[in-house]
Amino acid sequence: MRHLTNLDPSTNLVELENLPTHEKLIWLKLKIDKQAPNVTAGSNEINVDRENLLLESLAAFKAITAPLKVLRVTFKNEVSRDVGGISREFFTMIMKELLNESIGLFNVANTEQFSYKIA
DSSP: OOOGGGOTTTTTHHHHSSOOOOHHHHHHHHHHHHHHHOTTTTTOOOOOOGGHHHHHHHHHHHHOTTTEEEEEEEEOOOOOOOSHHHHHHHHHHHHHHHHHHTSSSSSSSSSSSSOOEEO
């Protein structure tokens, strides 16, 4: 009988027949992991202008073909490397623009607490 440490995706089904169920599940996960493509490897990189953020961001998002990958943001004419802070700033700026009442997507709700409602 094989032990858990000896399991690998190439183990044939006849050998698996006498293994306990939890080891069969581990084997199946290894088999799936070996065959599945890594859809999150790499990153999506967008380069947008702060002055035209909403329109350029929309165009950049339309061009993304692998949405599960990490998003890396750079701003035009700025030297930087996005390790999280620039993305955070980008999303903060996007949300401020989307919530701007002049755009008309959201209005401030008439409640005691500060909130927005869909326009």
